[in-house]
Amino acid sequence: MRYKITFAVGLALGYVLGTRAGRERYEQLRKSAREVAQHPVVRNAAESAGQNGRQFAVKTFAAVSEKVGDVVPESLAGRVRGLRDRVGGGAEDDWGTSNT
Template sequence: MRYRLTFVSGLAVGYVLGARAGRERYEQLRKAVRRIAENPAVRNAGEAAALSGRQAAAKAADAVQDRLPSPVSDRVRTVRDYRARAGSDWGAEAH
């Protein structure tokens, strides 16, 4: 699924950048992409993917924490502490 999404995204970007259809077609595409992005099902899927990615990254960091050089380990700990104090996950803010 990831490869399909990447391909479709690349195709869309390539079309927009290489199209000679003009500004009107570009605006139509932009509105369509915005409608898709604002779809609650798409937003929920994106948030679920982001959450699972953060969980996987946390597991990976925990698994290799003792093998990391001290400066890297300290930086990971600092970022985790900052995010915990901020009470905010990346991408979770309403725009």
């Protein structure tokens, strides 16, 4: 219940800020958010979280596939193989990079 109330308050606050502040304030918030997202500490944390998530997915898939055998759909197995390649190869992901 606490999360529902928090969500509702956040939604209401966002609506009020959005309608009262106008375009200028929106652009200021957008610029601030972009600066935070491009900060090296934030980017490193996001990269670490992504890497940990991929490792967890690979380990979980291995544990589950041992239990269920060949029942795992090929589409899921293909995705996990792709994750396994990225984790094993040490490839960097594109998190936080801008194409603009």
